[in-house]
Amino acid sequence: MRLRRVLAVVALVLLPFVLAAAAILGVLFARQGGFEPYRVPHGAGRTVPSDAATLARGEYLARLGNCTACHTVRGGAPLAGGRAFATGIGTIYSTNLTPDPQHGIGDWSAEEFAHVMRHGVSRRGVLYPVFPYAHFANVADQDLDALYAWLRAQPASDFVPPPNRMEPPADSRLALIGWRMLYFRPDEAAAKPDDRGRYLVDGLGHCAMCHSTRGERGSLPPEGYMAGGSIPGIGWYAPPLDSVQLQRYSDEQLADYLRNGSSEHGSAYGPMAEVVYSSLRWLTPDDALAMARHLKRSAPRLARAEVPVAQAAAEGKGADVYARACADCHGKNGEGEPGAYPALRDAVAVTAPDPINAVRMVLYGGMPVTTAGNPQPHSMPPFVQQLDSGEIAAVVNHIRRSWGGRDSRLTAEDVDAMHGIVID
Ligand code: HEC
Ligand code: HEC
Numbered sequence: 001m002r003l004r005r006v007l008a009v010v011a012l013v014l015l016p017f018v019l020a021a022a023a024i025l026g027v028l029f030a031r032q033g034g035f036e037p038y039r040v041p042h043g044a045g046r047t048v049p050s051d052a053a054t055l056a057r058g059e060y061l062a063r064l065g066n067c068t069a070c071h072t073v074r075g076g077a078p079l080a081g082g083r084a085f086a087t088g089i090g091t092i093y094s095t096n097l098t099p100d101p102q103h104g105i106g107d108w109s110a111e112e113f114a115h116v117m118r119h120g121v122s123r124r125g126v127l128y129p130v131f132p133y134a135h136f137a138n139v140a141d142q143d144l145d146a147l148y149a150w151l152r153a154q155p156a157s158d159f160v161p162p163p164n165r166m167e168p169p170a171d172s173r174l175a176l177i178g179w180r181m182l183y184f185r186p187d188e189a190a191a192k193p194d195d196r197g198r199y200l201v202d203g204l205g206h207c208a209m210c211h212s213t214r215g216e217r218g219s220l221p222p223e224g225y226m227a228g229g230s231i232p233g234i235g236w237y238a239p240p241l242d243s244v245q246l247q248r249y250s251d252e253q254l255a256d257y258l259r260n261g262s263s264e265h266g267s268a269y270g271p272m273a274e275v276v277y278s279s280l281r282w283l284t285p286d287d288a289l290a291m292a293r294h295l296k297r298s299a300p301r302l303a304r305a306e307v308p309v310a311q312a313a314a315e316g317k318g319a320d321v322y323a324r325a326c327a328d329c330h331g332k333n334g335e336g337e338p339g340a341y342p343a344l345r346d347a348v349a350v351t352a353p354d355p356i357n358a359v360r361m362v363l364y365g366g367m368p369v370t371t372a373g374n375p376q377p378h379s380m381p382p383f384v385q386q387l388d389s390g391e392i393a394a395v396v397n398h399i400r401r402s403w404g405g406r407d408s409r410l411t412a413e414d415v416d417a418m419h420g421i422v423i424d
């Protein structure tokens with residue numbers, strides 16, 4: 001009797017907490033989209049046009065979305081998946097998008113495809129956000145149909161990508177519902193196709209995926225939008241695309257940079273070179289200009305710490321290494337050689353908050369992408385064998401202090417550590 005009464009009292013006391021917890025979970029669940037994302041449509045669907053014009057549009061859109069680059073392993077069948085993405089908590093492999101009915105998306109309807117692109121949930125369950133569905137959610141129906149038609153017209157492959165290797169609890173697709181509740185907010189105000197620049201930048205172009213500062217557990221909070229970010233797993237830094245960074249470019253110069261991978265302010269390298277090569281070089285001049293205008297118009301105004309340029313940088317070991325190994329190409333005062341070697345004065349790697357790109361360039365050198373607008377790029381040799389880690393730290397400190405406004409204090413150990421995390 002007494003026990004029952006005690007239990008009743010305990011239950012009464014706990015009830016408000018249980019209700020409050022349920023209410024919070026309910027709100028979080030509603031904010032990630034409610035039940036809708038989990039109702040994946042199956043079975044036969046409507047017929048989608050697949051005439052030559054639709055296929056050509058689908059191919060163009062697939063290039064903008066960079067589907068093939070992410071869904072193809074080096075040397076493997078195009079779109080058959082298997083490319084590995086290293087994250088802090090394991091490795092995810094892209095899937096087979098070819099029309100193979102068993103291993104690809106051969107038996108998907110247009111509705112199912114559109115659902116997966118919009119909501120990031122497929123018949124396999126909730127997808128990892130390495131697949132940029134948060135960005136693809138704004139893609140218009142007509143464009144999704146064209147993408148679908150184009151994918152269905154590609155050669156089928158029965159390749160089976162390796163299974164993901166994630167650490168618990170992230171290895172469970174159910175746990176991803178929890179992640180979505182905490183971090184994923186479908187963007188209701190997503191760009192409409194008539195705002196072409198924004199539609200491409202925030203949509204298929206998924207620029208913010210690399211250029212934003214990530215929050216906890218790989219999330220992309222709104223305040224980090226285009227604020228610059230370290231790219232998980234591969235040791236590169238994507239600079240902020242804010243008003244300070246982009247003011248160096250006119251609209252036309254920025255459009256040219258996107259299509260050609262080069263400009264008088266430097267060329268695209270690392271992951272950005274890949275984006276130019278497999279995606280942006282296919283942009284029509286109109287689309288490139290629309291994207292450039294949008295990027296400049298909406299560039300966030302981020303507070304930047306002003307670091308006084310160190311006068312002392314002109315002397316010392318870093319300056320000696322620079323004069324010996326770098327000045328021939330980049331000029332005595334970092335002015336570069338127009339059309340051949342980039343100026344270091346306003347170069348991304350020199351001004352970026354994170355020194356990793358500069359260290360990487362010196363270690364491994366670089367070769368800009370060959371594009372129609374930059375048919376014979378000049379390259380930078382690797383210095384990994386020529387300079388020791390102390391010399392590399394000194395020369396990177398020198399260029400960043402002299403011309404980047406960065407109080408750079410790298411040591412030989414820092415350079416060794418960066419050497420260690422770099423993955424091709
Ligand atoms: C940044 C790399 C990246 C890009 C770009 C990308 N994908 Fe993916 N995609 C992935 C990864 C990784 C997965 C697997 C996610 C998982 O297993 O949870 C995936 C999964 C998918 C799926 C789910 C497949 C299934 O069987 O569940 C579809 C559909 C898809 N992508 C289509 C596309 C299309 C279409 C494009 C281009 C418009 C595209 N992806 C661009 C990386 C990418
Ligand atoms: C896979 C990651 C990744 C994606 C996706 C990506 N970028 Fe980049 N981007 C980088 C990295 C890394 C750099 C720094 C290296 C360099 O300057 O080439 C960079 C550099 C740039 C620069 C040079 C900035 C400057 O100050 O000169 C611009 C402009 C740029 N990206 C625009 C874009 C746009 C627009 C998109 C979307 C269409 C995009 N990026 C998508 C990784 C990425």
Ligand code: HEC
Pocket residue numbers: 265266267268269270321322325326327328329330340341342344347348349350357358361362365366367368378379380381383395396399
């Ligand atoms: C033979 C000519 C040459 C020499 C020598 C050379 N570079 Fe470069 N450097 C280049 C070229 C070309 C690029 C553009 C490479 C690319 O985009 O892939 C470049 C790019 C860079 C960048 C990236 C610029 C950006 O846009 O962010 C940095 C930093 C850099 N070099 C520093 C150095 C330093 C430090 C040295 C000396 C240790 C050096 N370079 C020696 C030709 C050279």
